[in-house]
Amino acid sequence: MKKFILVFLLLSSISEALAQVVKGKIIDATTLGPIENAKVLEVGSGVFTFSGASGNFEIETSTTNIILEVSALGYVTRQIKANPNSVKSISLIPSRENLSEVVITGALISKTLQNTPASISVLSTKDLQKIDNSNLAQVFNAVPGVYVNQGALNTTKLNIRGIGARSQYSTNRIQAYFNGIPLTSGEGELTIDDFDVEAISKIEVIKGPTSSMYGAGLGGVINMYAGNAEIDKAQIGISSQVGSFGTYKKTVSASHGTKSTSLFATFNDLESDGYRDNGSYKRQSGLINANVFTENGNKLSFLGNFTKLKAFIPSSLNENDYVNDPEKAAFTWGKSRGYESYERGLFGVSYIHHFSTDFANQTSLFVNFRDAYEPRPFNILKEKRVATGARTKFNLQLKLFKLDSELSFGAEYYKEWYSMQTFENLYQDFEDQGSVLGAVLSNNEQDRNYANFFGQLNLELSKKLNLETGFNINTTSYGLEDLYVADEIDQSGDYRFKTTFSPRMGLSYEIVPGRNIYTAISHGFSTPTVEETLTPEGQINTDLKPETGINYEIGFKGNWLDNRLYTEIALYSIQIDNLLVAQRISEDQYVGINAGKTNHNGIETTIKYNVQLTPKIRIQPYFNAAFNYFEFEEFVNREEDFSGNKLPGVPKSTFNSGFEIGYANNFTLFTNLLAVGEIMLNDANSLSTDNYQVIDIKARYDFKVFNNFEANISAGINNVLDEKYASSVLPNAVGFGGAAPRYYYPGNPRNYFVGVGLNYVF
Template identity: 60%
Template sequence: MFLLVLISAEQVVSQNFEGKVINAATAEPVINARIENPATGTIVFSDDAGNFEITIEDFPAMLSISGIGFENLEVEILNAEHHGVFYLSPSLENLSEVIITSTAIPGRLQDLPASVSLVSASDLKRGDNTNLVEKFNNVPGMYVNQGALNTNKINIRGIGARSQYSTNRIQSYFDGIPLTTAEGELTLDDIDPENLDRIEVIKGPTSSVYGAGLGGSVNLFSALPKSLKTEAAFKSQVGSFNTRKNVVRAVHATTNAAIHANYSELTSDGYRDNGEYDRQSAVINARLQTSEENSLSLLATFTKLKAYIPSSLNEDDFLNNPQSANGNWEAARGYESYDRGMLGASYLHNFSENFSNTTSVYLSFRDAYEPRPFDILKEERVSAGARTRFNLELLVFKLPSQVSFGAEYYNEWYNGATFENLFREYEDQGSVMGQRLSGNEQDRNYSNFFGQMNLELSEKWMLEAGFNINSTQYSLNDLYAQDEIDQSGDYRFDLIFSPRVGTTYEVSPGKNFYGTISHGFSTPTVAETLTPEGLINTGLQPETGINYELGFKGNWLENRLYTEFSAYSIRIEDLLVAQRVAEDQYVGLNAGKTIHNGLEFLVNYNFNLTPGISAKPYLNAAFNFFEFDEFVNNDQDFSGNKLPGVPKSTLNLGLNLESDLGLDLFAGYRAVGKIPLNDANSGYSEKYQLVNLKASWSFDILRDLGVNFYAGINNVFDEHYAASVLTNAVGFGGAAPRYYYPGNPRNYYGGVQLNYIF
């Protein structure tokens, strides 16, 4: 009877708890996830659908959930009825196991026949976190010209290097919401790194997935809590040039919902004259598991910016007076200011285990005002669109395969006007608005239809093929009749078909070779299609290119060492050239062809120095052989010359040391080669080397209150260098051309962050 009573009591107390483990990046079930009850030592594994069942004796109870390639998750189970879905986030430290979600069909990084780079959450924490785009300089094949906090140009494998003042020819999305305008321009420097979990960069033409992305795509993913908790955090940072940054963050997560809210403000006087910067930004994102088959994601952002512009310098001022601003920009107190926001929602529905759909809708706006020495620009932009994608797993010729297909529509309304700047008539007052000089209204839209199939030819060999069909059109309504030039008109580009084919082969476990051929394009902006007479140049063609690439991805030393190598050749035709016809006017023309040949490699290594200290060194480099194949401009033949605006080579070397005591150290070294300044290659910027250091210490003051102190030095050896160059600069009125934007000298920063878990 005593034994029967004990058995009955055990049955009463012990209960079976059921749950499901989901990949937080793809919403697919995690197979063979390990679920452990530390109190009893019981261990079970999830099945093919991600489901599991485990015995729990006493509630509440803690469960530890883990999986290969995922970050560990600790969850508190309140009672047996506390059924829920548990999300595991891919570990970005184990690169080969990371699931890439920005491709048409999500897959492991190592299995993708494409060059994809990751900027992880730990990568984002390196440095002072005042400028997001600076992080891309650590990605092989990318280079950022940094003129100021608000003056940046990104190029991927040389695509976009000849842009004058902004980034173009690169597609970018924030949680699936387009950041690139309908004209192809991109601004990322006003996004706070504090809001991001990771960034996925696909290098080379990505038109088969995203349409007009000749250079590649940059996909940002917002931060969501990775464990079930409620937390509030405050961060305050100060630095050289009177730079200050404050961040307030709150997160809350349950088994079926998660929300993240972040507010930040950043101000700085800047190293150079007329370089003040003031930005406030807020982000709210959430995810709700509405049922076992469905989930809803929401994103809302708002940014308010006012940033003065010191502009570029000639060689003499760059060498002898680098902290100065250009005289006209300083006299006009030139700056840019805008309010920018976006709102988006994405809904995932699983029709079955093998068939799903993700549909996103979004709305964004930008209201801008920019006084320049030559005029004052006022702009308004409102954009809206939708994107839907179906993913299906099936058998094709009895071979396992995955199919993705869908469509995207994007519409943008734009209103712009310029006015006289009377700053010369009102001395020491800065910019003063005069009469209207121009005004126009534009309606721009494009549609993409895309599809892709992945076919598993064998356990080791996979074939991938995809395509995109793009339709782009715009209408221009000239609202300014006083100049007697009517620029109104409609224009539609021919349908563009962009195919892609790739293959990957596993030569041994953890070691894959891949090859790919892909097509890309970029359409001219409205301004580029206007002739000097103000008429639409209907003969202007989109810039197109084909990328040929071979590469290798491999794990070594029991997955502690990860390596990548790629060799590529991009052939660009109908090269779009911005021909400068006045100080503030550029006219586009198709002037020739370029060849972008390059080599890239990456090495990441994780190991333990001692039982309590881990080391994470990395090395990556890019060697660029970019030149004009055929290029004749203004009767000058530049064929065979090097492409301006791109360094000959870049090298990054770094080391992270992390200890169980909470003390972390980072040291980074960057070497940048010479950069041609113009198409004629008559001048080059000097090569330079930078060393950056950072140390941080995290510990708990109380059980639920943690603190992190950190400090760092940028440009340790006070290198004098050009952080950005203005390609093909022209000196007007006999003035020397202004090619250079000086980089910051040695500078310091430090801060503190408090985290409280409720």
């Protein structure tokens, strides 16, 4: 008996000695964020475990060399060889084959696209490769419900579901973030074309009022994410692209990734003469994205981006010039050689801390600046903007009424200092010299502030039914100091908008696995700019109210044919009150009024299909469409009643269709057709543009030169059929001094580009 006990203890001790633990962490290869509920399986033994909220896992093994199979919803399954204590981080690539399983990281609580009760479009790295990489704005036309007005590389206006369509020269009423750092100014203006295609890994577009999550953003939110390094890989790359109109771009990038660090950096130089006179463009930009991880799932991140731009402005044309001489610049802009130039930077630090497997916090601090000089025919503008702020968010997983739930809550504060001076432009007194600085015309300083307090609760009411509810409380104020004493008008003053409460509620129901219906109600708002609050006499109009809107939406998201076919349809109705209208009272001055109500009713659809024709050949056709029924419900402006008219500046419909053909992971052909319907040019609906269709084609070939050298060659044609169209319009344009109104920005004719890239892996 003693011998039996001795043998048993000996075998037990040997077994215990052989049993070892492999520890690691599962992260997203794109965002470097932790992946929860990833399955980690020891191949052969059948032993498995799941990662926690921080992405960490532990699995026992009795061998020294094992193979782990790691899988997670929305990611490509991966197998790796591992030894005990040798694996710390395993990165998974988001799946492109099953779009519905892509995880939405920009929301307060991360969820798969399938289970999110909202209309969200995700643009992956592959989607960004489809376009001419000198023009980021192109990619947004692939999002149903989004329309891009682009007069030039530096003149881009986006509107989402018709909101922002009345903007004159820039994107407004849309919130945007880059790695969680606000890009939208304190006045709600956004410049999206400062960022380079090759610096971005993913874009998420949340459509419709989203103030419950992000504050002032009536149209929606754009979340962009910087590129990252791959784990256990160091590389450096160079690329170059040349194209029509003297376009030339060169890029240098480098990255280095380990199990606990990631560093990605890129610099690019883009130049173009432009299709039109006075249209030359030069932009230099650089980006650094660095991350440090700890074993318990915490992450410290740093982001820096700097842009230097000088871009001449051909401006809009009247109908005669648009039809007969589209290459010319507007006369006064050509004579003054008008342009814009600025230096812009943003810097941010973010820290994610896991207090436990169920409780985490993410806090970000940021600062950004913009120093600009813009000679226009009517004056010369100098402006400086410095902004700083912080955003903190807590996420807690808990049982509420015995139901699985997750709570998110936090706050965001934004402070902006803005100074603006205008000067006379004496270009008419100095023939052929372009713009010349003259006397001071105005000198203002502004302080802009806003604070958001937000919360969201997700409840799993059943295995098929999920409830998402949330709110945001916003306070916005500004102060204006008029430093110009040569006139008798003092515009100084302070103004605070009433506290705005924005709720949201959504339900998602799984009909069968892979097919969900959802419904949502959300509130949104956008505040007037400082300029819009000024009366013609230069005083602050304290009666001006923010635009507010309520979005009612119902939709379906579903997979078919063994997940090869993905379909999505959304029906929505947005009612906007206190419509802000910018009335033009001089060539460079607008006055805002609350002029009525608009109805934005629409249907959006997405269809994507993956076909594997042979083991080496795949084809992925897609179709996106938006049908827009946007009109004034009540709108009386200057004693003219426009009620019932269509909203100007937004197309009646948009279709985006094409396919991607791939061969053996080396050759890819992209085609895209953009069809745009009629666009009204004024509130009276007396003028409109014609329908137009633009076809783009691009091909890319990737290959290895040597063991560590990777190369690629790409070429493409934009506007293959040489369509003549207006790529941007100026709603309600007004002619001054007897001149015809300038509504049109002509689109580029057929143009070409060729690129080559070389990458060395250490």
